[in-house]
Amino acid sequence: MIRVLVVExxxxxxxxNRRFVEKIDGFTVVDVANNGEIAIKKLNNNKIDLVILDVYMPKVDGMELFRRVRKQNKMVDFILVTAANDTDKIKEALKLGAVDYLVKPFEFDRLKKSLLNYKLRKNLLVKKPFVSQEEIDKLFIGVCKEKQEKEIKKGLHQLTLNRIISFLKENKEELLSSEIISEKLGMSKVTIRRYLxxxxxMGSVEKKIEYGSRGRPSYQYIYINEKK
Structure with a gap:
């Protein structure tokens, strides 16, 4: 179990954020701190693997907390969460070894991807004394997309996939048939069905069956985001 401290x-x-984290299998929130001073005490008194850290806080801000922990050589990882997207902050976060940097407001899906990538990286490094170049590439490129990348290599194309996803998102309140999507995007029904x-x-759309007057079924699709 990955032990998390939320600092916000x-x-x-x-x-x-606590609820978001605990929705993800393999994570538990050990504690929550509302300023940097309290966070430092909790880090000293608890075994923490990962800190989800707000940058702007009273008393001791997030970046100062980050610097202090790095000077102590504690084996703790950080995901920074902040409204600041200026390059100086991002550069310093990268130099200090942040595993991710989320800009507010963000969706649960983005935090979920960050946590899943972190878990897969951590598990790989813990379980194996040595890793191959392919496994190292996964660590830095992002292992959460491994399944998607494999499928794309088998004949799907990212640009086409992105176009279909964008259309589904724009019409996410509607049930859409492959015929309608095909007509609107100017693609063949066969191609649309492969991507659907x-x-x-992948859990990004839900398929529903509707029966016409003659009992012949038709399929309708609706965008549902990633499974939570």
């Missing part, structure tokens, strides 16, 4: 001065956001089947396998 806004009580509502702190609770929201893939998106269904």
């Amino acid at each position: 001065d806004d009580p509502m956001l702190a609770e929201l 089947d893939y998106l269904e396998d």
Whole structure:
């Protein structure tokens, strides 16, 4: 189990982040801190693997906390969460070894991807004394997309996939047939069905069956994001 400390001065956001983290299998929130001083005490008194850290906080801000922990050579990883997207902050975060940097406001899916990537990287490094170049590439490129990349190599194309996903997102309140999608995007129904089947396998769309007056079934699709 990966032990997490959430550091956030806004009580509502702190609770929201705690709930988000605990939705992901393999993670538990050990504690929550609302300022940097309290966070340092909790890091000294608890075994923590990962800190989800807000940058702007009272008393000791997030970057100062990050610097202090690095000077102590603690084996703790950090995901920074902040409204600041200026390059100086990002550069310093990278130099200090942040595993990710999320800019507010962000969706649960983005945090989920960050946590899953972190878990897969951590598990790979813990379980194996040596890793291959292919496994190292996965660590840096992003292992969460491994299945998707393999499928794309078998005949799907990222640009086409992105175009279909964008259309589904724009019409996410509607049930859409492959015929409608085909007509709107100017692609063949066969091509559309291949991509829809893939998106269904990935958990990004839900397929529903509707029966016409003659009992002949037709399939309707709706965008549902990633499974939570």
